[in-house]
Amino acid sequence: MTVSSYSGGHYSGTSGLMHEEPLLFEHVHEEATSISLPGLTGPLSDELHAFVRTESANIPGLSEPETVRHFVRLSQWNHGIETGFYPLGSCTMKYNPRVNEQLVRLPGLAHIHPDQPEESVQGLLALLFELQNWLGEITGLPYVTLQPAAGAHGEWAGLMMIRAALESRGEAHRNKVLIPDSAHGTNPASAALCGMQTVELKSLANGRIDLEELKAHLDGDVAALMLTNPNTTGMFESDIAKICELVHQAGGFVYGDGANLNALVGIARPGDMGIDCLHINVHKTFSTPHGGGGPGGGPVVVNESLAPYLPTPRIIRQGDLYRIIQSDESSIGPVLGSIGQVGVLLRAAAYIAAFGKDHLHRIAEDAVLNANYILARLKEAYHVPFEGICKHECLLTDGIQNKHGIKTLDIAKRLIDLGFHPMTVYFPLVVHGAMLIEPTESESRETIDAFCDAMLEIAIACEEGDTEALYVAPLLPIRSRLDETAAARNPVLVWPSESKDE
Amino acid sequence: MLDTIGVSDMRELFADIPASFHHEPGSLNLPDALSEAAIVRKFTQASDSNRHAGNSSYFLGGGTYHHFIPAVVDYIISRGEFLTAYTPYQPEIAQGTLQVLFEFQTMVARLLGMDISNASMYDAATSVAEAALMARRAKRRERVVMAGSVNPRYRAVTHNYLSHLGGETIVVENNGFSTDVEKVCAAVDEATACIIIQYPDFYGSVYDLAEIRRKCDATGALMVVAFSDATAFALIKSPGECGADIVVGSGQALGIPMGFGGPHLGLFTCTQKLLRQMPGRVCGMTADVNGRRGFVLTLSTREQHIRREKATSNICSNQGLMCTAAATHMSLMGDAGLKTVAEHSAAALQMLVSNLPAHVKAADGARYNETVLSFKDRNHRDDFLARAGAEQIFAGIPLEKLDGKAEPRHLLVATTEMTEAEDVSRYLELLETAQ
Numbered sequence: 001m002t003v004s005s006y007s008g009g010h011y012s013g014t015s016g017l018m019h020e021e022p023l024l025f026e027h028v029h030e031e032a033t034s035i036s037l038p039g040l041t042g043p044l045s046d047e048l049h050a051f052v053r054t055e056s057a058n059i060p061g062l063s064e065p066e067t068v069r070h071f072v073r074l075s076q077w078n079h080g081i082e083t084g085f086y087p088l089g090s091c092t093m094k095y096n097p098r099v100n101e102q103l104v105r106l107p108g109l110a111h112i113h114p115d116q117p118e119e120s121v122q123g124l125l126a127l128l129f130e131l132q133n134w135l136g137e138i139t140g141l142p143y144v145t146l147q148p149a150a151g152a153h154g155e156w157a158g159l160m161m162i163r164a165a166l167e168s169r170g171e172a173h174r175n176k177v178l179i180p181d182s183a184h185g186t187n188p189a190s191a192a193l194c195g196m197q198t199v200e201l202k203s204l205a206n207g208r209i210d211l212e213e214l215k216a217h218l219d220g221d222v223a224a225l226m227l228t229n230p231n232t233t234g235m236f237e238s239d240i241a242k243i244c245e246l247v248h249q250a251g252g253f254v255y256g257d258g259a260n261l262n263a264l265v266g267i268a269r270p271g272d273m274g275i276d277c278l279h280i281n282v283h284k285t286f287s288t289p290h291g292g293g294g295p296g297g298g299p300v301v302v303n304e305s306l307a308p309y310l311p312t313p314r315i316i317r318q319g320d321l322y323r324i325i326q327s328d329e330s331s332i333g334p335v336l337g338s339i340g341q342v343g344v345l346l347r348a349a350a351y352i353a354a355f356g357k358d359h360l361h362r363i364a365e366d367a368v369l370n371a372n373y374i375l376a377r378l379k380e381a382y383h384v385p386f387e388g389i390c391k392h393e394c395l396l397t398d399g400i401q402n403k404h405g406i407k408t409l410d411i412a413k414r415l416i417d418l419g420f421h422p423m424t425v426y427f428p429l430v431v432h433g434a435m436l437i438e439p440t441e442s443e444s445r446e447t448i449d450a451f452c453d454a455m456l457e458i459a460i461a462c463e464e465g466d467t468e469a470l471y472v473a474p475l476l477p478i479r480s481r482l483d484e485t486a487a488a489r490n491p492v493l494v495w496p497s498e499s500k501d502e
Numbered sequence: 503m504l505d506t507i508g509v510s511d512m513r514e515l516f517a518d519i520p521a522s523f524h525h526e527p528g529s530l531n532l533p534d535a536l537s538e539a540a541i542v543r544k545f546t547q548a549s550d551s552n553r554h555a556g557n558s559s560y561f562l563g564g565g566t567y568h569h570f571i572p573a574v575v576d577y578i579i580s581r582g583e584f585l586t587a588y589t590p591y592q593p594e595i596a597q598g599t600l601q602v603l604f605e606f607q608t609m610v611a612r613l614l615g616m617d618i619s620n621a622s623m624y625d626a627a628t629s630v631a632e633a634a635l636m637a638r639r640a641k642r643r644e645r646v647v648m649a650g651s652v653n654p655r656y657r658a659v660t661h662n663y664l665s666h667l668g669g670e671t672i673v674v675e676n677n678g679f680s681t682d683v684e685k686v687c688a689a690v691d692e693a694t695a696c697i698i699i700q701y702p703d704f705y706g707s708v709y710d711l712a713e714i715r716r717k718c719d720a721t722g723a724l725m726v727v728a729f730s731d732a733t734a735f736a737l738i739k740s741p742g743e744c745g746a747d748i749v750v751g752s753g754q755a756l757g758i759p760m761g762f763g764g765p766h767l768g769l770f771t772c773t774q775k776l777l778r779q780m781p782g783r784v785c786g787m788t789a790d791v792n793g794r795r796g797f798v799l800t801l802s803t804r805e806q807h808i809r810r811e812k813a814t815s816n817i818c819s820n821q822g823l824m825c826t827a828a829a830t831h832m833s834l835m836g837d838a839g840l841k842t843v844a845e846h847s848a849a850a851l852q853m854l855v856s857n858l859p860a861h862v863k864a865a866d867g868a869r870y871n872e873t874v875l876s877f878k879d880r881n882h883r884d885d886f887l888a889r890a891g892a893e894q895i896f897a898g899i900p901l902e903k904l905d906g907k908a909e910p911r912h913l914l915v916a917t918t919e920m921t922e923a924e925d926v927s928r929y930l931e932l933l934e935t936a937q
Contacts, residue, residue, distance in 0.1 A: 006632055015534075018832050021601075023601070023604070023605060023608075024605050024609075025605075025608065026830075030836060031838060032838050033834065033835050033839025033842065034834070035572050035687070035835060035839055037570060037839065037843060037844075037846065037919055038570060038846070038919055038920060038922065039840050039846030039849070039850060039918070039919030039921065039922065040846060040849050040922060040923045041845070041846065042849035042850075042852055042853050043852060044845070044848055044852060044854050045855075045868060045869070046710060047708075048738070048848060048852075048868045048869065051738040051739055052733070052737060052738060053737065053738055053740065053743065056837040057735065057740065057837060057840070058612050059609050059613060059616075059736075059832050059833075059836055059837050060609075060628065060833060060834070060836060060841060061798045061833065061834070061836015061837060061839060062833055062834070064572075064574060064834060067830065067833050067834050068574055068577070068578070070833070071578045071581075071602070071826075071829075071833075072629070074582070074597070074598040074601050074602055075578070075581045075584050075585075076582035076583065076598065077595075077596075077601075078584065078596055078597070078598035078599055079583075079587065079592075079595040079596065079599040080583045080584070080585065080586035081582070081586035081587075082582030082583070082585075082586045083582070083586075086588065088588060091588060093526070093588060096585065096586050097537050099542065101580060101585075102542070103542065103545040103884050104761075105576070106545060106546060106548075106549035107549060107554045107555065107557075108548065108549030108550055108551065108552035108553075108554045109545065109548065109552070109761075109762075110759045110760075110761055111554045111556060111760060111761075112553070112554050112570070112760060112761070112762045113560060113562045113566055113568065113760045113762070113896065114760070114900045115562055115564050115903065115904070116560075116562060116896050117891070117896075118509050119551060120558075120896075121762065122551060122552070122722070123547065123550070123551035123552045124548060124552055124762055126548060129544070131847055134532055137530055137531050137532055138530065149624035149819075150624065150818060150819035151819065152816045152817055152818045152819070153624065153628075153817075156816060160662070160665075160666075163666060174805070183804050184807075184818075185805075185806040185807040185809075185810045185813070185818075186806050186807075186816050186818050188806075188810040188811035189809075189810055189811060189815070189816035190816040191811065192811040192812070192816075193816050194662070194666050195666030195667050195668070196666075197570060198645065198810075200627070216800075235518070236518040236519055238518050238519070238520065240520075241520065256687055257598065264519075266525070266527065267519070268516075268523040268524060268525065269523070272522075272523050272751060283819065289585045289586055290586065290587060290588045290589070291579075291584070291585055291587070291588040291600035291822040291823025291824075292584055292588070292589070292596070292603075292822040292823060293588070293599070293621070293622075293783065293819065293820050293821075293822030293823075293825075294622070294819040294821045294824075295624075295765035295820075295822060295823060295824060296819035299937050300600075323537055326903075331664065333658055333659075333661070333662050334626060334627070334658050334659050334662065335659065335662060336624060336625060336627060336659065337565060337625045337626055337627030337628070337653075337655045337656065337752075337766075338566075338625065338655075338762070338763025338764050338765065339728060339762065339764075340625075340764055340765050341764040341765045342761050342762045342764045343759070343761045343764060343765050344764070344765055346545075350545065352532070353533070353535075353536045353541050353544070354536060354541060355535055356533055356534045356535025356536065357528050357529075357531070357532035357537050358527065358528045358529050358534065358535060360529075360530065360532065361525075365512055365515075368516065369503060369504075369507075369512065369515060371504045372507045372509075373506055376506045376507045376508065377506060380646045386850075387772075388516055388518070388815040389509075389514070389517070389518055391881070393689045408937060416592070416594060416595055418611065420596060421588075423590065423892070427807075441701055445503065450755075468917065474595070477595045478594075478597050478756060479593070479594050479790045479794060479796040480594060480790045480791045480792055480794075482593050482594065482788050482789070482790045482796045482797075483788045484593075484791055484798050484800065485790070486787040486788050487787070487788035487798050487800040488800050488802075488803075489787070491603075491786050491800055491801055492785075492786055492787040492802075493619070493777075493784055493785065493786050493787075494608040494612075494617070494618055494619045495604070495605075495608045497612060
């Protein structure tokens with residue numbers, strides 16, 4: 001079925017044939033594995049015999065061709081960046097360079113053990129050490145840990161460093177973290193994980209941090225302010241220097257959530273603005289693939305006030321050799337069981353190497369250009385809660401469409417039938433019916449115009465009362481709206497294991 | 503585009519950033535851009551300069567294992583629809599990811615003998631830490647007991663996670679290279695939220711968990727079992743079968759490269775009873791408006807984007823793609839393949855320890871694929887390591903590198919189905935000459 005065209009493009013809900021595909025457990029299983037395995041056969045020790053399991057685990061085995069077909073069919077049900085536009089605000093769904101996939105599979109980078117001698121992995125350590133320096137330079141915060149496995153993990157590690165710094169100053173009583181109400185949920189969750197008390201700061205009507213509100217909450221118990229800049233409404237906090245000054249004067253640290261770093265890369269640096277500690281989401285800003293939910297990487301960069309507390313293990317350079325220090329006195333110790341998400345970090349390093357010093361700024365320039373262009377094209381048809389230039393993402397709401405009984409959710413689902421992954425919906429929480437659109441710099445004008453055309457088509461349909469298509473959307477994917485309430489009420493998280501013959 | 507926006511210059515789009523913070527393009531201290539070819543050359547040179555599994559043989563374990571990865575696994579996780587998709591928050595166009603997660607959760611739960619699994623954590627160490635936090639919430643108790651025979655890295659990270667949350671965290675000191683079950687049981691009381699043990703333990707020991715289960719029943723403490731090499735449970739009794747309440751560990755052995763430590767895969771499973779306290783994303787079955795079966799992320803009210811500071815964890819991104827790798831691996835292997843992997847892994851270790859020269863001792867007791875070899879003194883051990891290294895054999899991890907209290911004359915040694923008979927023979931020959 002081909003649905004209406006726009007800008008000359010055509011799309012349909014099928015690709016080749018879009019197959020239904022049962023669960024692995026519903027296939028007929030092979031008795032033997034189709035994989036020829038290496039290794040040696042031989043007796044088990046007598047002692048081990050006592051522990052041998054008597055019943056098999058009931059893991060279904062399919063032949064190789066059947067396994068391939070199963071997972072390939074499943075993959076065809078997914079939208080990915082490689083399939084189409086993915087304007088999720090706050091996620092930075094930029095193109096993931098394929099050369100990086102090749103690089104991390106090089107045997108000397110992939111098939112190495114974390115505990116093999118340092119001398120045998122100098123090539124790898126050199127690449128990671130270089131990445132540390134680059135991240136320090138890009139952010140203006142020169143002391144780096146590559147260890148945290150994701151942004152939220154970096155937040156927790158950063159707050160732990162702040163706690164350690166305060167303890168060594170004899171200020172362990174400082175346990176309050178100030179967090180704007182527009183913050184991502186990981187911020188207060190990470191603070192709670194450190195045993196800190198979160199204090200919510202109400203934002204101004206224009207979405208920004210209220211300096212008076214901040215001043216009112218800055219007391220001798222404040223450990224830190226956590227802020228995102230640009231903030232989660234896509235706006236730059238122009239008072240950032242003043243904000244940092246106030247927090248420092250009160251004896252606290254400023255923690256930067258680096259989720260929106262894409263707006264600043266190569267143009268401005270959080271460290272210069274007064275931020276003490278920042279996590280970087282390499283899976284956002286530095287193009288590492290999202291993989292259906294991960295793996296990410298959350299390196300943390302700090303200034304010298306927090307440098308002594310960086311986690312270990314950590315890579316250093318001693319003359320011509322790269323070494324790993326396993327521990328040091330003031331470090332907060334390990335936050336992960338290894339030195340970090342190495343394969344993810346290598347992709348980030350390759351990405352930065354491709355831009356180099358002369359081109360890095362184009363990331364932020366094009367990201368901000370694209371977001372402002374979308375804002376300009378859509379601001380008449382959609383309600384814009386906050387005036388002015390945005391940064392790398394723009395925020396709209398369903399305020400106008402509400403009058404026709406349409407909500408953000410309906411707009412999102414209709415966008416699917418028009419060939420697009422929806423924008424981020426209902427975040428930030430402080431804006432009712434939020435739609436946060438982040439095109440990133442890797443989209444062409446053609447794609448962005450097609451998206452805007454689709455959004456305008458939806459707005460017009462609402463105006464004209466032609467809303468049926470929105471309520472029933474999406475019709476084209478392999479599944480229509482799914483019952484999330486039922487899923488939570490009666491959770492079925494595994495396929496029941498009845499018998500071997502399923 | 504600038505016209506449409508209504509500005510004349512790109513600079514105007516950055517006017518909200520105070521001028522003093524602007525850096526001129528090209529002014530950062532970074533290298534010149536490299537062409538794609540130059541980047542490939544740079545990384546290839548780095549790779550070539552490293553010793554790796556293509557040119558060396560590995561007897562290294564300690565939480566990461568050199569297992570065979572069938573070509574199909576890498577192919578499937580290279581597909582753009584899996585690789586470049588986001589977290590499946592718009593489930594209608596993410597049924598691929600979601601069905602894979604459901605299959606992953608099911609297979610992991612079955613392998614570990616547990617009721618439910620989540621959709622992954624970062625790694626084994628952070629999974630153990632989160633298990634401790636979960637047990638404290640579930641039991642409303644603060645005391646955590648850890649066996650000293652749990653991987654030191656898992657313990658260090660767990661200490662870190664617990665460090666500002668009140669309550670005491672005890673480590674039951676271990677003597678020797680297996681778990682002292684009696685001593686561990688003695689440390690568990692009615693104030694204990696959980697006892698964390700590892701099975702097989704950090705030294706590779708496989709042992710009976712029945713006493714520990716009984717002590718937990720008597721005191722109400724939860725039994726948390728950690729593990730490092732998931733393939734063990736294709737051969738030996740699963741922790742679930744031994745009565746564990748929470749089982750956490752690494753899925754790296756299931757089709758994921760060693761990668762110098764990451765990205766790996768944290769597995770997190772528990773009993774049905776504990777579901778609401780479990781951290782992390784979880785995928786559930788449901789139906790769409792047309793009654794067709796489908797899958798969605800569910801029970802989000804446990805998570806940070808809903809509960810914020812009251813969430814079960816702060817975790818957002820998980821290991822996503824590595825779940826797809828593990829699911830593909832397990833379905834290629836099936837019960838039969840996983841069992842073969844385990845049998846070969848164990849047989850290689852058995853061949854090694856049953857042919858040791860008199861002057862090298864293997865730790866006592868049942869082992870799966872990992873053990874401790876003890877030498878006369880440090881010189882003997884290090885001399886052997888150096889000679890093995892000269893032949894591209896990574897013969898083991900000096901135990902004191904991971905376990906600071908160990909005398910510097912032991913090696914932590916692991917084998918897998920990638921360990922061939924010739925590798926074991928050569929290893930033994932080198933040991934012979936280490937007099």
